[in-house]
Amino acid sequence: MPLPQLPLPQHFDAAQVNQVWRIPYQERQSEALAWAEQHAIPPASEDNFRTCLLLIDVQNTFCIPGYELFVGGRSGNGAVEDNVRLCQFIYRNLSQLTKIACTMDTHTAMQIFHEIFWINDAGEHPLPLQTLITQEDIESRKWHVNPAVVSRLNLPSQVSESDKYTWLKAYSEHYVKTLTLDEKYPLAIWPYHAMLGGIGHAVVSAVDEACFFHTITRKTQTHYEIKGQSPLTENYSVLRPEVLNDADGKPIAKKNSAFRKMLLGYDRVIIAGQAKSHCVAWTVIDLLTEIQQTDAALAKKIYLVDDLTSPVVVPGIVDYTEPADAVFAEALEAGMHVVQSTEPIERWT
Numbered sequence: 001m002p003l004p005q006l007p008l009p010q011h012f013d014a015a016q017v018n019q020v021w022r023i024p025y026q027e028r029q030s031e032a033l034a035w036a037e038q039h040a041i042p043p044a045s046e047d048n049f050r051t052c053l054l055l056i057d058v059q060n061t062f063c064i065p066g067y068e069l070f071v072g073g074r075s076g077n078g079a080v081e082d083n084v085r086l087c088q089f090i091y092r093n094l095s096q097l098t099k100i101a102c103t104m105d106t107h108t109a110m111q112i113f114h115e116i117f118w119i120n121d122a123g124e125h126p127l128p129l130q131t132l133i134t135q136e137d138i139e140s141r142k143w144h145v146n147p148a149v150v151s152r153l154n155l156p157s158q159v160s161e162s163d164k165y166t167w168l169k170a171y172s173e174h175y176v177k178t179l180t181l182d183e184k185y186p187l188a189i190w191p192y193h194a195m196l197g198g199i200g201h202a203v204v205s206a207v208d209e210a211c212f213f214h215t216i217t218r219k220t221q222t223h224y225e226i227k228g229q230s231p232l233t234e235n236y237s238v239l240r241p242e243v244l245n246d247a248d249g250k251p252i253a254k255k256n257s258a259f260r261k262m263l264l265g266y267d268r269v270i271i272a273g274q275a276k277s278h279c280v281a282w283t284v285i286d287l288l289t290e291i292q293q294t295d296a297a298l299a300k301k302i303y304l305v306d307d308l309t310s311p312v313v314v315p316g317i318v319d320y321t322e323p324a325d326a327v328f329a330e331a332l333e334a335g336m337h338v339v340q341s342t343e344p345i346e347r348w349t
Contacts, residue, residue, distance in 0.1 A: 005092040005344060006039055009213065012087060017206040018080040020060055020199065025212060032216035041095050044220035050098040052266040053090070056238065056273030056280050056309075057105045058083065058207050061193040061200030063274060068193035068200055071275045071310050074321060078310025079274050083204055086272055086308050089341040090210040094218060096345055098266065100211050101223040102203055103238040105194040105279065110149045111231045112175065113190050119146040129314060131189040135176045145172050153231050156252050167246075171232065174247035184242055185278075187234070194228065225259055237282035239290070260290055268301050272308035272341075277320030280309050281327040288334055299335030303348060304328055307340050 011031065035041070061068045063079040071079040090097065109116055115125040118133065120143055126133065137143050145168045159167045176187050194201050203211070211222045228235040230253050234242040239260050241253040263269050273280055284304060291298045311324040332338045339348045 006041075006094055008088060008091050009035060011209075012091060012206075014084045014087075017084045017087065017204070018065055018077075019205065020064060020202075021205045023205060023209045023212065028209060028213055029216050032213045035094075035213075036217045039095075041217055044098045044218040047098045049268070050266045051096055051268040051270065052099045052101055052263060053097050053270045053272070054263065054283075055086070055100065055102045055207070055211075056271065056283055057103055057194070057275075058086070058204055058273050059105060059194055059200065060202050060204055061105070061195075063204045063207075068191045069312075072313060073276075073310030074313050074319070075310075078313075082272070082274070082308050082310055083207055085341045087206050087210045089272075089305070089308065090207075090214055093345055094214055097214060097218070097270075099220055099223060100214055101225060101263070102211065103225045103227055103273070103279070103283075104201065104203075105228045105235075106196050106201065106226045107192070107194050107228055108196055108231075109192060110152055112172075113188060113234050114192060115189050117146055117149060117231075118143045118189070119148075120144070126189045128189045128191040129317065132186040133176060133189065134186060135173060135180065138173050138176060145169055155232075156246070156250065158250055170247050171252075175233070175243055178243050182242075185236075196229075223262075225256075227256070236279045237286045238279070239283055239286040242282075260287065263287070264291075264298060264301075266301070268303060270303045270305060272305045274309060275312045275320075275324075276309040276328075277311035277324035281324055284327055284331050284336075288331055288336065292334070296335065299331075300337075302331070302336040304331060304336060304338050305341050306338050307342065 009031065062071050063083055064070065075081065111117060115128055118126050121141065126143055133143050147165060150164045150168060155164060179187060215222050225238055227238045230241055232252050236242065238256060240255040244251060244253050246252050271284065287302065288299065306328065311320045313319045313321060328338050337348060
């Protein structure tokens with residue numbers, strides 16, 4: 001029998017979703033315990049049908065206006081609007097969400113998609129949000145690896161100290177070539193974002209509050225999955241970095257098989273977060289690829305919530321709306337579901 005949607009708790013304020021603030025955890029714990037008793041919400045361990053809500057990179061860096069990579073979508077306020085609906089979705093469906101898993105894009109300064117990694121013969125760095133580095137750029141030395149960062153990088157064990165720069169030059173050409181062959185996005189130079197230890201790295205306050213309320217109400221711990229720390233590759237998808245091997249076929253990173261296995265262990269996986277065109281899209285693509293290689297019927301347990309995610313749109317520069325929509329259309333064709341958060345879960349097909 002379908003569980004009824006719950007009301008929104010009194011503490012939720014949609015007007016605060018676009019802000020960063022301290023969560024009064026102790027107060028929320030008391031309220032959550034009372035809420036569970038008032039609405040007869042059982043512990044998640046008693047769920048017969050187990051649902052995981054996967055939140056992809058719902059972090060300040062992507063979701064708060066004025067932060068480094070705010071995902072505005074075509075409306076200009078996309079991530080904020082998404083997160084208002086996301087918080088409402090979590091609160092109203094507490095009884096039906098067994099687990100919430102949050103991916104955390106996690107970076108340091110000296111990574112291949114940051115400007116400090118690259119330099120030209122004039123000593124200039126590529127401009128973030130305005131530079132795509134191609135194979136031709138590297139072959140012509142328009143951009144090359146910055147020698148000053150080489151000794152600071154944690155490179156694979158097969159690379160000796162004396163060979164680091166030579167190896168990195170060869171690897172950089174291999175990297176952009178691999179992106180092209182795999183039909184990935186070109187190597188984009190991004191602003192410093194989701195920096196480990198910085199406030200941009202944190203989960204959006206209102207969403208974190210909702211996750212904590214869920215944790216206490218349902219007696220289940222929110223899962224946090226770190227991604228994106230390798231200096232040598234982008235990592236849009238939580239399930240695998242963009243490039244796995246160097247030019248000689250030796251590994252520089254690996255797939256996140258354990259997390260994929262965890263997700264597919266649930267009866268239903270609901271996916272939301274940012275950005276629809278990048279980390280959400282590539283996670284969906286990789287999940288679909290793994291499913292099709294094992295059991296295509298598993299696609300039916302995946303639900304993509306279209307009004308809880310927005311694409312990257314930089315007015316006058318780039319608009320990834322259509323590629324993002326194409327990924328969702330492909331997923332729908334393959335058996336996944338594309339739904340709206342405002343529809344009751346029991347009506348999802």
